[in-house]
Amino acid sequence: MLRPQINSCLQRFSSKLQWLRQNSGRRPWCRPSLARSPPAPLSAKGIWRQDLTAQINQLPANLNVRAVLHLLNDDFDGCHKLAQTQEGNPYADHLHSIAHRREPDYWNSKYWIGRFSHEHLPEIYSPGGTVTQAKQEMDKFVDTVQSVEASGEGVADHEKVQWEEMTKLARILIDSEREL
Secondary structure: OOOHHHHHHHHOOOOOOHHHHHHOOOOHHHOOOOOOOOOOOOOOOOOOOOOHHHHHHOOOOOHHHHHHHHHHOOOHHHHHHHHHOOOOOHHHHHHHHHHHHHOOOHHHHHHHHOOOOOOOHHHHHOOOOOHHHHHHHHHHHHHHHHHHHHHOOOHHHHHHHHHHHHHHHHHHHHHHOOOO
């Protein structure tokens, strides 16, 4: 039986994203929404909801699920620590690349992009495309974020793109229920 604080923790994320509520019957701890309004900033200035950090750490979920939840909560250290302990795991390395982009440490983000590959990359970055095309899109997005952050132009639009990226990865990791 899942502890009540698990449901409480995740319910605090908000209530807009219906996908998890409709498609998580086998995983009651992931029912709550991962939506935020407005979406997470391109570069997190601090943890969004400090109260979620300890609760995320106590979830009965694999390390990648907890890492992506920390990422969605703008908790760079929480995500980074879990990703770093699994270096070589393609999903952890993927999370590592996004965390560094949001730090912002653009060079390091691109370094991590070059170190991993997995079957879900096209689904996230280039539907109908190849893994190579998806990785090219990831590299381009790092450059775009760097440019947008410097100019201040188009920030809100790119925050939405980034949020979609992170929630797609979260859905994949949550839905897998295995240590990816």
